[in-house]
Amino acid sequence: MLNNFFQKISLWAGRLSVKELKNRKYFKYIKVGLWVISFIILYVYIFQLIPDYTASLFVPKQKADTLSEENQNIRRLTKTTENSIRNLTRKFAGLSSNSTYIVINTTANEFYLYRNQKIIRHGTCSTGSYILLESGDEQKWIFKTPKGQFRIQGKTTSPVWIKPDWAFVEEGLPVPPQNHESRYERGVLGDYALSLGHGYLIHGTLYQRFLGLPVTHGCIRLNDEDLDAVYHSLSIGSRVFIY
Amino acid sequence: MNIENNIAEKPGYQRRTGFWIIVSALIVFTILYLFASLAAPVKKIHQLNAAFNDSIRPDLLDKTYPVPENTALFELYRKKIFLESRLAMAKTNTIGLVVDLQDSILDIEIGGIKLHSTHISKYRISRTFGRIDNKAFIGLFSKPMTTVSNSGTFVKEPIVVKKAPKDTIEAAKQATAPDSIKTGPAFVVLTLDYNIRLSLYQENKSSVWTMLYGFIFRSGMRFRQAGGTVRDAVTLRIPDYRTEIRVFVPKKDLITIYRALPVDTRVVIKI
Numbered sequence: 001m002l003n004n005f006f007q008k009i010s011l012w013a014g015r016l017s018v019k020e021l022k023n024r025k026y027f028k029y030i031k032v033g034l035w036v037i038s039f040i041i042l043y044v045y046i047f048q049l050i051p052d053y054t055a056s057l058f059v060p061k062q063k064a065d066t067l068s069e070e071n072q073n074i075r076r077l078t079k080t081t082e083n084s085i086r087n088l089t090r091k092f093a094g095l096s097s098n099s100t101y102i103v104i105n106t107t108a109n110e111f112y113l114y115r116n117q118k119i120i121r122h123g124t125c126s127t128g129s130y131i132l133l134e135s136g137d138e139q140k141w142i143f144k145t146p147k148g149q150f151r152i153q154g155k156t157t158s159p160v161w162i163k164p165d166w167a168f169v170e171e172g173l174p175v176p177p178q179n180h181e182s183r184y185e186r187g188v189l190g191d192y193a194l195s196l197g198h199g200y201l202i203h204g205t206l207y208q209r210f211l212g213l214p215v216t217h218g219c220i221r222l223n224d225e226d227l228d229a230v231y232h233s234l235s236i237g238s239r240v241f242i243y
Numbered sequence: 244m245n246i247e248n249n250i251a252e253k254p255g256y257q258r259r260t261g262f263w264i265i266v267s268a269l270i271v272f273t274i275l276y277l278f279a280s281l282a283a284p285v286k287k288i289h290q291l292n293a294a295f296n297d298s299i300r301p302d303l304l305d306k307t308y309p310v311p312e313n314t315a316l317f318e319l320y321r322k323k324i325f326l327e328s329r330l331a332m333a334k335t336n337t338i339g340l341v342v343d344l345q346d347s348i349l350d351i352e353i354g355g356i357k358l359h360s361t362h363i364s365k366y367r368i369s370r371t372f373g374r375i376d377n378k379a380f381i382g383l384f385s386k387p388m389t390t391v392s393n394s395g396t397f398v399k400e401p402i403v404v405k406k407a408p409k410d411t412i413e414a415a416k417q418a419t420a421p422d423s424i425k426t427g428p429a430f431v432v433l434t435l436d437y438n439i440r441l442s443l444y445q446e447n448k449s450s451v452w453t454m455l456y457g458f459i460f461r462s463g464m465r466f467r468q469a470g471g472t473v474r475d476a477v478t479l480r481i482p483d484y485r486t487e488i489r490v491f492v493p494k495k496d497l498i499t500i501y502r503a504l505p506v507d508t509r510v511v512i513k514i
Contacts, residue, residue: 043276043469043473044462044465044466044469045465047276047277047280047469048280048465048468048469048472050280050281051280051281051283051284051484052284052369052370052371053370054281054284055281055284055285055287055288055370055371055374058281058285059285059288059374073310074310074313074315074316077309077310077316078315078316078319081316081319081320081323082319084323085319085322085323085326088323088326088327088330089326091330092326092329092330092333092355095330095333095354095355095356096355096356096357101356103356103358105358105359105499106502106503107498107499107502107503108495108499129403130400130401130402130403131402131403131404131405132402132403132404132405133405133407134404134405134406134407135407136407136409142402144400147338147503147505148336148337148338148353149336149353149354169407170407170408170414171408171411171414172407172408172409172410172411172412172413172414173411239356241353241356241358243338243351243353243358243359243499243503
């Protein structure tokens, strides 16, 4: 019966007559191939689906307690547990502070400014480009925005960018000494900057058309209006969440 | 003698013998494979039932959650352990994943603050979860689980290597406008404690390519699992069954969430 079945499939596939098919050398191989495919379907798909459904046949369901609700012990335990749940909910709500904080989405390049757990402003930003810069002398820099919880460590108006080594390496320029005047660049960070520590800043940008794209060297860039709002909403110690 | 020789020389005799040997071996192998496949979830249920006794301070859990067999109490305990798990995760101060199947929400949190939230359009969980004891359920889900390994169909960090230019002319040639990050279909698998698999799949929004990609991805996992089962069946061992929780979420949110997760992500699950 199976042979007939395989013959029919081969006929349908190849539109050959039975006699022609049996005469051809590859008929044997087609038959073997179809057997192999059947076994694969059986072992990889069907036999792996069955256990999840049949496990319940071999392991009985735990008997539910049939104690009546009238039982004083159960009522006492229920009340205690409900109180615990209320306390835990309150404790959890306490973690979400009523102060102002900012949340930055580095995948979508968006930010959300919160006050009293409500969004008061949201918009686009630019975050790290994930470029790994390799110099000739085996120095490497990875330009990504770190993820996690941070605090504002400093606020500056009219910030001056102190260019690190990679800024020169990236431009194909020789790296100057540490206090050289070419390391100081004015006007590129916008009107304000908020420091997150380890050299990462929230600042403005001249390249407003790239907002919403991952183009920075790790810092977070905002447009002028958003930067103004964020600068005046957050204070030193305010939380910054980056994901 | 002549009769024996005749039998041996009869055309196809050796082929028929070989055929039946192969068929017998296949039948024995199939029985072993089937037995291993069916025994695996039973072994898993017993392993998960032991989770309560394996948990830190089982005596404290016993005291905190008495009479878990009572249905009404158990429902309250489920809410309580979910909150306790989230509080424990908040103390770690790293980004953690919360899978709330009851309210169909998948979100990431840090320090108790919700960073990103998405709706779970559908989910599937292994039936083995319905067979473990209530006590074991509490032991399993009363604390955040840790991710042992993770894999996905798209890169977590899309790093682009750039060689530093030799001069400003070369630097000017290298300058290109950035492109938005595009990814193919998104499927993520996190392996948690007790070999529990948390699969995060993008919703199949009527794209044939997405469905095919998902089928190929799942088939790859099935082949690997089948290979393990074959190995264990042949060596007469019961394989380790992977209980699975599979959730379907929008692709954009799945990419955002997966890229936000640290290596050893803590996961809190509410079934």
